[in-house]
Amino acid sequence: MGFEAAQPKLDMVLRRLEQSDALEALQDFITELRDAFGVNHLVYHWVNGNGDQYGCGTYDPAWVQRYLDQGYLRIDPVVLGCFQRFHPVDWKQLDWSSKAARAFQKEAIAYGVGNQGYSIPIRGPNGQFALFTVSHSCDDEAWAEFCVSSRRDLILVAHFFNQKALEFEPGRLPEQGHALSPREVDAMTLLAVGYSRAQAAKALEISEHTLRVYIESARFKLGALNTTHAVARALSRGLIVV
Amino acid sequence: MGFEAAQPKLDMVLRRLEQSDALEALQDFITELRDAFGVNHLVYHWVNGNGDQYGCGTYDPAWVQRYLDQGYLRIDPVVLGCFQRFHPVDWKQLDWSSKAARAFQKEAIAYGVGNQGYSIPIRGPNGQFALFTVSHSCDDEAWAEFCVSSRRDLILVAHFFNQKALEFEPGRLPEQGHALSPREVDAMTLLAVGYSRAQAAKALEISEHTLRVYIESARFKLGALNTTHAVARALSRGLIVV
DNA sequence: TTCCGCCTCGCTGTTTTGGGGGAGTTGAAA
DNA sequence: TTTCAACTCCCCCAAAACAGCGAGGCGGAA
Known part of the structure; x- marks a missing residue:
């Protein structure tokens, strides 16, 4: 064949x-x-x-x-x-x-x-x-x-x-070990399309504090210094798509 | 050949x-x-x-x-x-x-x-x-x-x-619109790699307020709701490379 | 079963951003 | 020549994000 x-x-x-x-x-x-x-x-x-x-x-x-x-x-x-x-x-x-x-x-x-x-x-x-x-x-x-x-x-x-x-x-290809959890992806994605934390929390129907935990967790996993950095890295690595 | x-x-x-x-x-x-x-x-x-x-x-x-x-x-x-x-x-x-x-x-x-x-x-x-x-x-x-x-x-x-x-x-759809000015690219790039406004301003050797003008200008051009959104859009559209 | 990651929520602060006013210089295009 | 976009600087204040402390439930892997 x-x-x-x-x-x-x-x-x-x-x-x-x-x-x-x-x-x-x-x-x-x-x-x-x-x-x-x-x-x-x-x-x-x-x-x-x-x-x-x-x-x-x-x-x-x-x-x-x-x-x-x-x-x-x-x-x-x-x-x-x-x-x-x-x-x-x-x-x-x-x-x-x-x-x-x-x-x-x-x-x-x-x-x-x-x-x-x-x-x-x-x-x-x-x-x-x-x-x-x-x-x-x-x-x-x-x-x-x-x-x-x-x-x-x-x-x-x-x-x-x-x-x-x-x-x-x-x-x-080192740090693909810890990918983002589903909720972390949700959080990063919403932030990447311009939602504030409050809006994103509302959209996900969770408390703003919970959302914050995801953001911080994602920031840690991505080795990012702040939210903008984390979103940029998530985008660059193809972990989220906007 | x-x-x-x-x-x-x-x-x-x-x-x-x-x-x-x-x-x-x-x-x-x-x-x-x-x-x-x-x-x-x-x-x-x-x-x-x-x-x-x-x-x-x-x-x-x-x-x-x-x-x-x-x-x-x-x-x-x-x-x-x-x-x-x-x-x-x-x-x-x-x-x-x-x-x-x-x-x-x-x-x-x-x-x-x-x-x-x-x-x-x-x-x-x-x-x-x-x-x-x-x-x-x-x-x-x-x-x-x-x-x-x-x-x-x-x-x-x-x-x-x-x-x-x-x-x-x-x-x-490509929908390019207006590209960013060199300084706006600088600003977006530094923010995308984790710099705060103060740090980025120092790195570019301009006042923090001037940097802010660039960020706002870029945000406007990109139709972004906040800085994170602007950086995400700049990345998605390939206007900056990180 | 025990552990660990994930998901969920609360509190109190400090720091950073965002939005609103301004004003002046260049240099290039119209 | 005028106009306009880009670049540079200053003020103030409210809103948002960040940072740190805590808590508990649930499900899968060791």
């Missing part, structure tokens, strides 16, 4: 990727994959709710350092755009209208990042979020053609690459 | 899937895909935070109804397990230890669900979560072989299927 086996070359690379057992090997793989795809850059970039980042790819290290130093994560239209989307996205579809975004793009290109790009958002439990990006310098037409023809391969590669990266990062 | 084209049969089905323009067509596709994979059942199941569900697949409608009526969503080990994982999972790897889980499994099999299963979790922005499941009745060895050989195809199919399903989902 099933379809025929995947095409040999991709298949081979994926198989080797799956069998690799060291984080360092990923850097080699990503270089190899870049050459296989015939593009300038291939980058895997991983973020979690605590602001931890891990990246590996073929960008100029000076650019990576610059990116981290300047906190470009928070203004990068690729990250911001992909964070709101489900499917892979061509950089041209993103919002580059702000001044900061254009300055960022100009600087990126000066550091050797391609003028074209295609990024695949990948999500895991607890708000894990990663980007798998391919970037190149060419005209729009050639790029569009590349995106269409390589999309499926890129999706698969992104998927397996992320899976491998997560394997090597055991400390990345 | 790039790898060779995907294998013809899967390629053809995916292409037709992408071109389909009606939600109803998905039901036909899933039946076709089930036959192509040569398994008993193929199911796509979509959930969002409001408890809305959409599913399509080849399960007995009586089982689907039973599942919904009984609220099995909350005890189904497949859903619970996949919600905590990133990669596709063989049902055997899940936790069936609780009494409720075993009763659930027994009932599912009685309704014609296979004794074997393989489920792929798919995530989108705003906590969107979907499951793409293939189920069959056979022994462990045959199933393991199928999973290995079909995994990549299943991942691709799951991805494109979910993309198509989201296309038909009306409740996903």
Whole structure:
């Protein structure tokens, strides 16, 4: 049963990727994959709710350092755009209208990042979020053609690459041990949609004090400093949805 | 540049899937895909935070109804397990230890669900979560072989299927409106990581009152009722990254 | 059975936010 | 040039959230 086996070359690379057992090997793989795809850059970039980042790819290290130093994560239209989307996205579809975004793009290109790009958002439990990006310098037409023809391969590669990266990062999924109780989820959810404590308590038909206990309990479990922080963490980790 | 084209049969089905323009067509596709994979059942199941569900697949409608009526969503080990994982999972790897889980499994099999299963979790922005499941009745060895050989195809199919399903989902409106100013982003970001107004003001080296102006301004732009709500909305809309 | 997590409720304070007034500077767009 | 959005600062006061103390019942796991 099933379809025929995947095409040999991709298949081979994926198989080797799956069998690799060291984080360092990923850097080699990503270089190899870049050459296989015939593009300038291939980058895997991983973020979690605590602001931890891990990246590996073929960008100029000076650019990576610059990116981290300047906190470009928070203004990068690729990250911001992909964070709101489900499917892979061509950089041209993103919002580059702000001044900061254009300055960022100009600087990126000066550091050797391609003028074209295609990024695949990948999500895991607890708000894990990663980007798998391919970037190149060419005209729009050639790029569009590349995106269409390589999309499926890129999706698969992104998927397996992320899976491998997560394997090597055991400390990345620590505190899912204590999830929130149903009532705590209720409380966080109502607060996240703007209810005051009194309103939330009324909506849940419990005393305000009881509600407070849930909030404090959730805050403790989430390691949060206050209610706003707790709600933000619950959202980031996908424990509640608004 | 790039790898060779995907294998013809899967390629053809995916292409037709992408071109389909009606939600109803998905039901036909899933039946076709089930036959192509040569398994008993193929199911796509979509959930969002409001408890809305959409599913399509080849399960007995009586089982689907039973599942919904009984609220099995909350005890189904497949859903619970996949919600905590990133990669596709063989049902055997899940936790069936609780009494409720075993009763659930027994009932599912009685309704014609296979004794074997393989489920792929798919995530989108705003906590969107979907499951793409293939189920069959056979022994462990045959199933393991199928999973290995079909995994990549299943991942691709799951991805494109979910993309198509989201296309038909009306409740996903971008509604961007006005973005936040840089200072407002700063303010929201610091609040989201647990700073009090006083701390955030100090961190930004502005007076607490100025910070308050930003918070109120952001609250207004986001249509939020209070600070927590504003931070939650900024996070949900991807205006800030924490 | 014993324990532990969850759910429920009460009290008294202190600290933080929210809402209402203001006023002045830039820099960019119209 | 004017206008407008963004940024910066100040006052006061009521409302809300936070912090700490306590209590008991209920159901599942060890």
